[in-house]
Amino acid sequence: MTIAKVRTPLTDPEKVFHYTDLQRTKPTRENDPYDYMPGWGNRHQSEVIPGTLPAGQNNPQANRYGLYTEGITYSAFAAPRQVNKSTYMYRARPSAAHGGYNKIESRAHLENCFLSCNPSVQTFPGLAEWRPFPLPPADEPTDFVDGLHTLAGSGDPNLRQGLALYVYMLNASMPGRAFCNIDGDFLFCPQTGILDFQTEMGKLLVQPGEIVVIPRGVRFSVNLANGQKAARGYITEVWGAMWELPDLGPLGGHGLANPRDFLHPVAYIDEDLHRPFEIVNKSNGKYVAIKQDHSPYDVVAWQGNVVPYKYDLTKFSSQNATSVDHTDPSVNTVLTAKSHDPHTPLADFIWFGPRWDVASNTFRPPYFHRNSASEFLACLYGKGLGRDEGFLPGGASFDGGHTPHGGFGDEYINEMQLQVNEPRKILENQMTIMVESSRTLLFTDYARHGCGTLEKAADPKAWDKLPDRFSSHPGIKQLLQRVRDDKAAAAERLAFYHEGGIAGPPLPAA
Ligand SMILES: [Fe+2]
CATH class of the missing domain: 2.60.120.10 (Jelly Rolls)
Structure with a gap:
């Protein structure tokens, strides 16, 4: 008697969406x-x-x-x-x-x-x-x-x-x-x-x-x-x-x-x-x-x-937004280590593996940010979740606390125009980890010079792909002038109530 639909197990752990695709009856x-x-x-x-x-x-x-x-x-x-x-x-x-x-x-x-x-x-x-x-x-x-x-x-x-x-x-x-x-x-x-x-x-x-x-x-x-x-x-x-x-x-x-x-x-x-x-x-x-x-x-x-x-x-059982908006990466924390500040971890060890991406009406990738925490990312295999196409397995990237950043790739920029609302699988056939820390990380001589693999800081030219669309928006100058005029008119209208000091504005006698 067949009690379960027979599926062909995957054999390469680096190609699975989840451990269960291996259909193992053992935990290893x-x-x-x-x-x-x-x-x-x-x-x-x-x-x-x-x-x-x-x-x-x-x-x-x-x-x-x-x-x-x-x-x-x-x-x-x-x-x-x-x-x-x-x-x-x-x-x-x-x-x-x-x-x-x-x-x-x-x-x-x-x-x-x-x-x-x-x-x-x-x-x-x-x-x-x-x-x-x-x-x-x-x-x-x-x-x-x-x-x-x-x-x-x-x-x-x-x-x-x-x-x-x-x-x-x-x-x-x-x-x-x-x-x-x-x-x-x-x-x-x-x-x-x-x-x-x-x-x-x-x-x-x-x-x-x-x-x-x-x-x-x-x-x-x-x-x-x-x-x-x-x-x-x-x-x-x-x-x-x-x-x-x-x-x-x-x-x-x-x-x-x-x-x-x-x-x-x-x-x-x-x-x-x-x-x-x-x-x-x-x-x-x-x-x-x-x-x-x-x-x-x-x-x-x-x-x-x-x-x-x-x-x-x-085996990570991923949780995420199922309606709208980008969920903070803390939802991908595998293990955490406490600091002496009860409200802030010393370090979070975070997973970025394959998952479904489903939020509606949402820019789904990480929005541009300046987070208080420092982020150290490393790709273990596959095309990792780095900010650059050159982000290779075995390397690393670092964004210090409050360093402004976001995605670098065309894919990331295009995401704004695509307006995806369909469920899709993302981050497949790869595994990336992040160590996020509340501390200001100091880097050794080995990291800065000795290893010989430090790229020059990310090319600021990458941000040229982010033009000021606001200023070139049709009619924006007129709109801003109208906002200024409205504010001035409102200020003039409210000024009446402040006339006369504590005695009050000069109202006609009843
Ligand atoms: Fe970040």
């Missing part, structure tokens, strides 16, 4: 070999060997198989329950068993002090645009540690306030090396290349169109998945804040990024636990490395809510 893409635990904000638990987690307590005198208990906290001990985060790990060797800290040389460009007193970071006065950030040459093996470059930021991790934007470009995995970001949470957004993340809590496969968040303090390695030669992507790091799902307000309980679509890894340990390892910590924007004779991926069981997670952006 076909090439992802790993198991995950779905949910948002849960305390998860996972074991390589069933029965390893201690029952009814966290710190037994002796764990099964001689494992050591190690805790990692993320919040203050006594933080309110909804933001209280910690994870217990039961591992072969405690992390404290190591051979000391050492400085290391690196080809990374790291900058984490984004304060006005730091002369090496500066604002862009207007708009900025980058061609694709350069991948490392094939004969120059570059792993994540060496391939991390800070573009911009605001604040300082030492103050536990602010954010930083990075790009990573790598062509090598990091066997025998792990990374630990002590400063903040990394939100990875791959643009090209499939990454195989190994973390203390397990493995995650993350590809263009997906994001992964690694909480502060969790150790991880960024490896190229099988067959991948190079990778590039964007990272947004937040300090003193964590990535949260936005409140939905009148939308109700569902929509945008749905909680069940966030996937957490299951416990996994290395086969060989006795190989040398280097743990590269990023602490206050500087690298320092721990040498040890054992793998950090020896967590046989864990339970808690300090856990990396991934999300597939093609």
Whole structure:
């Protein structure tokens, strides 16, 4: 018996309108070999060997198989329950068993002090645009540690306030090396290349169109998945804040990024636990490395809510205007990070993927604007939602707070004449992301010079396509003269009522 109409599933995630076009019965893409635990904000638990987690307590005198208990906290001990985060790990060797800290040389460009007193970071006065950030040459093996470059930021991790934007470009995995970001949470957004993340809590496969968040303090390695030669992507790091799902307000309980679509890894340990390892910590924007004779991926069981997670952006349940007018881009927020101002986020991570465009009697694209927030846009694949036709995947564009801007392309200008009122699909076969921040972003030397892909500021000539149609409107001069005459006549008429001061106007006696 046929119970559902048979549809041909799409196979290329970069060509889908939505994840459901793949007709998967699993929450992950076909090439992802790993198991995950779905949910948002849960305390998860996972074991390589069933029965390893201690029952009814966290710190037994002796764990099964001689494992050591190690805790990692993320919040203050006594933080309110909804933001209280910690994870217990039961591992072969405690992390404290190591051979000391050492400085290391690196080809990374790291900058984490984004304060006005730091002369090496500066604002862009207007708009900025980058061609694709350069991948490392094939004969120059570059792993994540060496391939991390800070573009911009605001604040300082030492103050536990602010954010930083990075790009990573790598062509090598990091066997025998792990990374630990002590400063903040990394939100990875791959643009090209499939990454195989190994973390203390397990493995995650993350590809263009997906994001992964690694909480502060969790150790991880960024490896190229099988067959991948190079990778590039964007990272947004937040300090003193964590990535949260936005409140939905009148939308109700569902929509945008749905909680069940966030996937957490299951416990996994290395086969060989006795190989040398280097743990590269990023602490206050500087690298320092721990040498040890054992793998950090020896967590046989864990339970808690300090856990990396991934999300597939093609699952985003888009909401928008269904009658008139352009909806603010905040309706496309995937994750948000709070600032100390209760009314303004530190950063919103925003999705611009395929969707229906239906508003009537409406100029549907973004109207010209000078927003208080700064906007950093990047196209992951396809013809992205940039302001220029040269806006390529792997590059970026930036509009600082209150910088006047809008669409640059002829398409955008023509939209005014087209007066579309039919439903249409837009932004198909592409994925663009935006990091919107209330902060004034300061850009590093790498972003301004070092990367070599900064275009000159957007050509002001582009705006020549926007002539003053008002002044050349037929009869506008006469109309304005009539407005002036009317105003003068009204002023003269009203002046009578103000004559005579408090005694009042000179009215004839009754
Ligand atoms: Fe904008």
